Amino acid sequence: MSERYQQYFSANRDHHLNELKELLAIPSISALSEHKGDMQRASQWIADSLKKAGMDNVQIMPTKGHPVVYGEWLKAEGKPTVLIYGHYDVQPVDPMELWDSPPFEAVIRDEKIYARGSSDDKGQVLMHIKALEAILHNEGTLPLNFKFCIEGEEEIASPHLAEFVEEHKDLLAANVLVISDTPMLEKGRPAICTGLRGLCGLQIDVKGAKSDLHSGLYGGAVQNPIHALVHILDTMRNPDGQITVEGFYDKVVPVSESEREEYRALGIDEERIRQELGVPAFFGEKGYSLLERTWIRPTLEINGIYGGFQGEGIKTVLPAEAHAKVTCRLVPDQNPDEILELIRKHVEKHTPPGVTVSVSFFDRGRPFSTPIDHPAIQAAGRAYEKVYGVPVAYNRMGGSIPVVETMGRILDTPVVLMGFALPSENFHAPNEHFHLENFDKGLLTLCEYWFELERSLS
Amino acid sequence: MSERYQQYFSANRDHHLNELKELLAIPSISALSEHKGDMQRASQWIADSLKKAGMDNVQIMPTKGHPVVYGEWLKAEGKPTVLIYGHYDVQPVDPMELWDSPPFEAVIRDEKIYARGSSDDKGQVLMHIKALEAILHNEGTLPLNFKFCIEGEEEIASPHLAEFVEEHKDLLAANVLVISDTPMLEKGRPAICTGLRGLCGLQIDVKGAKSDLHSGLYGGAVQNPIHALVHILDTMRNPDGQITVEGFYDKVVPVSESEREEYRALGIDEERIRQELGVPAFFGEKGYSLLERTWIRPTLEINGIYGGFQGEGIKTVLPAEAHAKVTCRLVPDQNPDEILELIRKHVEKHTPPGVTVSVSFFDRGRPFSTPIDHPAIQAAGRAYEKVYGVPVAYNRMGGSIPVVETMGRILDTPVVLMGFALPSENFHAPNEHFHLENFDKGLLTLCEYWFELERSLS
Structure with missing residues (x-):
């Protein structure tokens, strides 16, 4: 024709x-x-x-x-x-x-x-x-x-x-x-x-004392909300780039070897991309290529973090609160509502003593x-x-x-x-x-x- | 007289x-x-x-x-x-x-x-x-x-x-x-x-890609500077509230049992202080009282942290940089210059791949x-x-x-x-x-x- x-x-x-x-x-x-x-x-x-x-x-x-x-x-x-x-x-x-x-x-x-x-x-x-x-x-x-x-x-x-x-x-x-x-x-x-990939997002809010404290007077005796927050966030990923939120990968459908072979055959020039992005090296989940990490594997990324003093120099403050924003990219058959709930549980489990933490959910897409x-x-x-x-x-x-x-x-x-x-x-x-x-x-x-x-x- | x-x-x-x-x-x-x-x-x-x-x-x-x-x-x-x-x-x-x-x-x-x-x-x-x-x-x-x-x-x-x-x-x-x-x-x-207590302060700056990236396109494949920073910071303290920077306590002169007894005898009303500060519980170095934690023990506190999106809701950004400010309160015979150098080494040792990190020193007091x-x-x-x-x-x-x-x-x-x-x-x-x-x-x-x-x- x-x-x-x-x-x-x-x-x-x-x-x-x-x-x-x-x-x-x-x-x-x-x-x-x-x-x-x-x-x-x-x-x-x-x-x-x-x-x-x-x-x-x-x-x-x-x-x-x-x-x-x-x-x-x-x-x-x-x-x-x-x-x-x-x-x-x-x-x-x-x-x-x-x-x-x-x-x-x-x-x-x-x-x-x-x-x-x-x-x-x-x-x-x-x-x-x-x-x-x-x-x-x-x-x-x-x-x-x-x-x-x-x-x-x-x-x-x-x-x-x-x-x-x-x-x-x-x-x-x-x-x-x-x-x-x-x-x-x-x-x-x-x-x-x-x-x-699908998407889900959440915010983590950590609260300590009623107001900012002097780090000389109370430093060492009161939980610092930023310390608590970095601990909670750091427990979510291991050095191999795997997400350690319990159950996070449970519903991930493995991608066939033949499909992974297709991706390899695309012949992506990783070094050119690395230079364009200006990163010293790529980093991601162990055992997967650059394309696999961005196409067929789920992620958990901290999109923003803030708490305490952000000005020039040093301020010896022990801040009253700290915040982070997190989104996950999801792959079949992960369900955004279930993943949000798993993260909420993880945050609860890893919250150190001396602070209260709340989690709010945002966007969801399968x-x-x-x-x-x-x-x-x-x-x-x-x-x-x-x-x-x-x-x-x-x-x-x-x-x-x-x-x-x-x-x-x-x-x-x-x-x-x-x-x-x-x-x-x-x-x-x-x-x-x-x-x-x-x-x-x-x-x-x-x-x-x-x-x-x-x-x-x- | x-x-x-x-x-x-x-x-x-x-x-x-x-x-x-x-x-x-x-x-x-x-x-x-x-x-x-x-x-x-x-x-x-x-x-x-x-x-x-x-x-x-x-x-x-x-x-x-x-x-x-x-x-x-x-x-x-x-x-x-x-x-x-x-x-x-x-x-x-x-x-x-x-x-x-x-x-x-x-x-x-x-x-x-x-x-x-x-x-x-x-x-x-x-x-x-x-x-x-x-x-x-x-x-x-x-x-x-x-x-x-x-x-x-x-x-x-x-x-x-x-x-x-x-x-x-x-x-x-x-x-x-x-x-x-x-x-x-x-x-x-x-x-x-x-x-x-003495004092020393520093700032940690983590840089990843040349500019902010889309977390859909690159999430999972590029080191996220916030993840790197929370990891570096989280390695500085253990769940018992001890600072895990190698050598941090080496020069701390132990305080005599009789001096600690003096502090106990002061009869501080910890519950009243807890209520005034509005914290759910005190948290500090295991084995020390509230007064000891603030008087005779050194601390490492994150005074500020920032990176990525801080507005309302969610932005699916993989930020190009992240920053933290840290101060330590020091006790005899810790030397502020030595402690800063120990922390610099610790940061270097715990920096994950895919980012570059720089450390700048601020105030010092013995x-x-x-x-x-x-x-x-x-x-x-x-x-x-x-x-x-x-x-x-x-x-x-x-x-x-x-x-x-x-x-x-x-x-x-x-x-x-x-x-x-x-x-x-x-x-x-x-x-x-x-x-x-x-x-x-x-x-x-x-x-x-x-x-x-x-x-x-x-």
Whole structure:
């Protein structure tokens, strides 16, 4: 099929890029209330585009925040259904002075299109629409059933999406959830992200005496809240970089040797990364590589600590309190609520005499992964390889995008994260751009994917 | 002798108190440059008072800061020499609105004299002058030789005194150094302070990556400077409250069982202190009481710690640096320079991989003690007991007054700290006052002391 679609996309390239420029011209910044009208315009633009592509039942559906755009094509009787998730909102553009061209006037320089949202995520959303439009145009039908769920609050942490998905479970029901919002490994090296870490956070507050004391008068006789806090925190990790909170690793699902082999095969240049970060040496959990430590292993990090005197020189104070903030990155099947509770128990157990300690819980997000050998993942891998001519990289990401896990869990579908952006394309920063090479190859990859997926799920 | 001197001091009481009021009226605040003229006036007042009392060779001696007032009486041929140290400068008076009467207009209410400097230290300096004047008046001679060294910079940490003493070693040479600038145990319970703790301070700076990192991208693979810092700090103390810096206790001179028995006999109400401080329990070095922990044992306290995010909620940052400030209180014969070096080595030894750590040194002051059984101390104890009718308390103080150790060391004399103030008399605070009961009894005690001392040193 490849040649026919190549010709089709070549013939329509200017037309598609002009449509992309139209969409990129709408400053749909979800974080800023003055852009509420732009959010409406952008959602309308997506809805119109879905209709034009041949989608049915297109709706702009309200939430307590910005609306979700829905559309479907369900005429592939007896075939599985794919749900495509994406977002039409973008990040703010500050600092404006660092942009080489206005963020909402897309320009093409050097085969890259520059504008806020070009790679994250308007470019990739439009590719999904245009790929289905192309198949419908060329085949008169689609190999699978399709649903679109394009939200307007991804850049503000999707505060209403879980509720929306829960409420519209039946409408959104699908066999596979596909999201194009993650980066490729590097130029020419497509990647499928098969896992994201979860997150949980807490604060530890240690209180000693009623007020700060003179270290000459009471030093040595009263527990120092900073000493107590550093003791509590130091008991959470051993010299091998393992977290020593009891039960912390109990639910961690071991990652297969073959998946670890995939990561080794990526050939990451650790020395270059070390120099970029400016650290004297890497440090992490014994027995795991740099990638494994950030992708498939959970962590416990102290994000902040404070107590007592922070000024210049010395003050002989025995402070009344001390505080720390801690977050964990979690991997399947760790549960953030359970981990928080384990840490709370650990703090309680290791609190030395003479102080009182309280623990407050913050953010929670569950980890997510789809097995590399899942048919929907393998089909995506074949599609990429056909178009890019190289084997796809199966990677994970150390960060957390809780909405991915939430949607997959509520809808009970495997999630395929197949992105077309490059890590260097300045998402969330000035001069965001998108390589047109990946716009072109991405359209072909998506078309290949739907046929591959139909074959592998049948 | 007691009755004769009682009559003498009764007859001269109004006269003495009027002189004290005159001295207290001079706002000799050493910290504030606008009071430079007052510093001159106060030093002149002291010089005149010494002359009037019968001292010879009275001089107002310049330093790089405020002058020192010197005076002597050296006609007790073949007898030992006593050097009396005190200070004519006072603390600032803010916050003014909390004073019930103007700080430099002394008033007597309820047998207490209220004014800045009344107890710290003008009242006690004048008592020394008036005691010698009384003996000269009544006996026509003194039982010992005497020298006065009354400085003007004690409240700003005596920045020029060590140099002054070093330069005038011969002029100031003495067999005993007597200072009245420490408190009694409580009303009616005189105390001789036989030890002060020394001090040393340092800062620990831990650096990791070039800049703050995203804990999702790098968490688990890069050493977290806060983790490194809490580990370093936690290794400095064990659960029994002992400092585990190698060699820390090596030079600590054990305190005799009889001295520890003295402290037990003081009958401190620990439960009352615990409630006042608001701590759930005391915590300190195993095997020592509350008083011993603050008086005769060295400490290592973290006075401040900071690194990473300190705002509300959670920020998933892996910070680039973390910092701590540490001070130690030292006891004889610990040397502050040696202790700083031991801690530096400890930090080096316990620094985990992946970070660089630097240590900077701050303040240093040596510990001081005079053995309880020293004849000069015992003579003071007998003098107190004769006048107050109760055994004197031999105590120590947990704080540091480096000048005491410095003078004692340079002049190679034992130091007798016999004070007449009460801990409740608001030194350094609004409504500083001095109980006239101790002015009256103190004059008698000092007279008794010089005769007792003559007998015990002969």
